[in-house]
Amino acid sequence: MKRKCTIFKIVKWIALVILALIVTFFSVRAIGKAIYNKTPDGGINESMYIDVNGTKQWINIYGKDIDNPVLLYLHGGPGSATSVIDYAFTRKWTDVYTVVTWDQRNCGKSYDAEQNDIVLTRELFMTDGKEVTEFILDCLSKDKITVLGHSWGSIYGANLVLEYPEYYECFIGTGQLVDYVENEEAFKQEAILWAAGDEEAMELVNQLTPDNVTMEHINARNAIMQKYGYDMMVNGTDYNLVTTMIFNPNYSIIDWINCFRIDMGVYLDFFASEEFASFSLKDRVDYQAPFYNINGDKDYQTNYKLAQEYFEEVNAPYKQMFLMENMTHGLLESDSEGFSEIIHQIAKIERER
DSSP states (O other), X not given: OHHHHHXXXXXXXXXXXHHHHHHHHXXXXXXXXXXXXXXXXXXXXXXXXXXXXXXXXXEEEEESOTTSOEEEEEOOTTTOOOTTTTHHHHGGGTTTOEEEEEOOTTSGGGOOGGGTTOOOOHHHHHHHHHHHHHHHHHHTTOSOEEEEEETHHHHHHHHHHHHOGGGEEEEEEEXXXXXXXXXXXXXXXXXXXXXXXXXXXXXXXXXXXXXXXXXXXXXXXXHHHHHTTOOTTTTOOSSOHHHHHHTOTTOOHHHHHHHTTOOOHHHHHHHTSHHHHTTOOTTOOBOXXXXXXXXXXXXXXXXXXXXXXXXHHOBOSSEEEEEETTOOTTHHHHTHHHHHHHHHHHHHHHHHO
């Protein structure tokens, strides 16, 4: 009997400790969220679902001065929403821009399982982008906005700026993608050089099929980049990812649970389709807005050499290339401070032009 009583007390104390830890966690999280949820004096901090092309899609608008120019940030992927962490780096630009972050169709906080059977097309994305832009222009009473796109967002953003020049005053591409098939072929050629004399690595190289992208190709590409130090996040981050996620002002516990329910099948199909390939920027070089590129000099996920070649061909009212040293594809997270400094330079250039 005494033994049972002792075991009961131990279990009771363990349960109390666990309960105390849970209460402490949620209390700290609530305080952190409240701090990041504050609206700056004279600024804006609003999250909402808006009607976009027959769907509900999530955006956040944050800025320290409502009179600043507006910047729409387009995440990569396609389908890789960054709303779980992007406030940590996008808010570093908000003294010079009002920043709009957007979880694109059927990903992140815009995910809707009922869309899983929809075939993603260029027309669908272009209409989405146009309608989101029109909402921002109306909501914030602006004539034009700046677009900043990363990776898939860079080729998507460039297409929007080329198609609807009346809406955009500036384009900023980072991890600039130009043509997907050409990009994957360029990666294979680089990988052959890296893997010379390494039979194990050459086995991975032989799994690369640039003209027919499959999960085997993607997994092999990622394994090669990791092996040779070109992985997207090889440099880590210059901010704390754990606390960023815990204090995320835009995510509830339900949002976090929903993250594990997202089916990426529709995006994997799009990734390997002609519709995705149709976003190619080859031979499309005439921009009516200033054109900026910020790329890492170790980025082979979206080959920075191809981005430089394209940049040289671009015709625009103004253009400038920024090359960040020792940065791979994750430059936004790995050196968010350095990236922010460049954004501030661009904002200053645009103010003075």
